[in-house]
Amino acid sequence: MLSEQSTPVIRDTLPVVGAAIGEITELFYAKLFDDRPELLRDLFNRGNQASGEQQKALAGSIAAFASMLVEHPEARPDAMLARIANKHASLGITSDQYKLVHQHLFSAIAEVLGEAVTEEVAAAWDEVYWLMANALIAIEARLYRDSGAAEGDIWQQMEITERRVETPDTVSLILRRTDGSSTGSFRPGQYVSVQVQLPDGARQIRQYSLSCAPGSRQWRITVKRVRGTDTPEGEVSSWLHDHAQVGQVLTVSAPFGDLVLPEGDGPLLLASAGVGITPMLAMLGELAAAATPRAVTVVHADRTPADHAHRNEQHRLVKALPHGSLHLWYEAPGATAPEASSGQADVTALDLPEGLTAYLCGPLPFMRAVRGDLLRRGLPAESIHYEVFGPDLWLGGE
Template sequence: MLSEQATPVIRETLPAVGGAIEEITELFYGKLFTAHPELLRDLFNRGNQANGEQKKALAGSIAAFAGVLVEHPGTRPDAMLARIAHKHASLGVTADQYKIVHTHLFAAIADVLGDAVTPPVAAAWDEVYWLMANALIALESRLYQQAGAADGEVWQEMAVTERRTETPDVVSLALRRADGRPLAVPRAGQYVSVRVELPDGARQIRQYSLTSAPDEAAWRITVKRVRDEGLPDGEVSCHLHEHAQAGDTLTVSAPFGDLVVAPGDGPLLLASAGIGVTPMLAMLKDIAVSDPTRPVTVVHADRSPADHAHREELHKLVAALPDATLHLWYEHVDGPPPAGTSAGHADIAALDIRAHTTAYLCGPLPFMRTVRGDLLRRGLPAEAVHYEVFGPDLWIAG
């Protein structure tokens, strides 16, 4: 909770800081990476730095956190904090790095806002930063404890035991611990980070959902080759596509992620698009074991049947559940759509959504915004709609 003296200062200055936050974060990252180039080389996603997404994510999270402190005293955006904490833990972020960020962020704020940063303004925003940072540090420490790891020590060597081509741009890799020890048991829907050394010596990290069931003897990740028009191809995804083979060793984190199915017997909606199908596979496998009679509506949208990774597997998983239905949409179909599918974009508004449904979303941001909006209009409360973002969280939806 903000102090009494800081609250009016933040309320008054939030529009100015919010309006300048992208300029502030641009300068902040310049200062940070000049002083600590190893952070860009070995921790931050260089692709997201190049396309500006990381800057937008930092700006959005700070502004959202400050706004909640002002508008809803005594509360905090725990869903947002949990997503960030899980991502940080999967990267091995440690408490001392928050001090480094603080130094360069506040230097950037002073440079951009100049004389407007009076001592009371600086003190108030310092309070906001440390309220957010200390909350994240506590959450991340708890996650490390749950993983049985010292703070930041989440890495293990994993042997690739199988490689399978799912589509021309998607491969699956089965993983076991290289030392032969048992795997940690993830929660269905969680992800791991994979750290690879690239030709220039950088050790870049990316997250991939586990598509295996929690109790399987091997983990399985599914990697889509990242290709964005006008931007460099994905460094890690392309490296794994070109080099990861059965018998190789990868450096992989413990499992993290908070997009996991809550226990209970209420109806579920699993909505995904593209490679966002991956956490849903693990969820369906887990539901088949833990509560196979639970009502489940599965929605998936993709470019075409040929682009739909794990298509046959998804059909089999849904067919194995007695009260599950599958709804598929494809943007491009040669000829009539396959049986049980529709052409075009997913249309949640056309589905029968049961009362008290809990929804889980994963896919591109436009897809999730549309689905979430449709669900809210259908009467689902916001707290019943959960989502996972691959990459920086550019959508602070609670």
């Protein structure tokens, strides 16, 4: 909770800081990478830095956290904090790095806002930063403890045992530990980080959902090649498509992620588009293996049947559910998918049971549209959960 003396200061300065937060975060990253260039080379996603998405995500999270402290002092944005903390843990972020971030972030604030940053203002925003940082540090400590890893020590060597071409743009890689031991457990919906060394020597990291059910001695990730159109070409996805072959060893993290299959017997909606199907496959695999009595409504949207990764597997898993139903939309269904509808996914006409919990994964426009439709149908916001591949530019979506 924000202190009494800082609350009015943050309330009064939030519009000014909010208006300049994009410039502040851009300068922050410039200062950080000038001081520690290895962080851009080996930790931060260079594609997201080039596109500006990481700067937008950081700016949004700071503004959202500060607004919550002022407008809802009795609450905490736990969903946002959990999502950030899981991503940090999957990168091996350590608590001492928050001091480095603080140094360069507040240097950027002072430089952008100038004389507006009085001692009182600086102290109030310092309090906001450490409230957020300490909350994240505590969550990340718990995540490391639960994964059985020391702080930041999340990496293991895994061998590719099989490579499957799923679609022209998508491959799946089957992984096992090089020492022959069990891959360990994970919760359906979680992801792992994969670190690869690129031709220029950089060690870039990306997250990929585990697209198999728990319980196997091997894991599976499904990788879609990121094409360079409005965003930079995917460095890691392209490298994995071009170079990851059977027998090769990859550096892979422990599993993390807060979009996980809930316990209980309540009805579920699993809605995905494109490669967003991957966490849903893990959930479906777990539900099918347990022959769950839960009502499970599955929605998937894609460009064409040929672009639908794991299409046959999804059909098989839904069919194995006693109370499962599958609803497909393709932009161009063609003759090979007579069961599918044409166009964008539309949940407005589906028969959705009471007490539903919804899980969404896919491009932001898809998730915004589905979430909006569900809210208009009366589903509470707290019952709608989502996973964003990349920086979370949809803050406040839950």
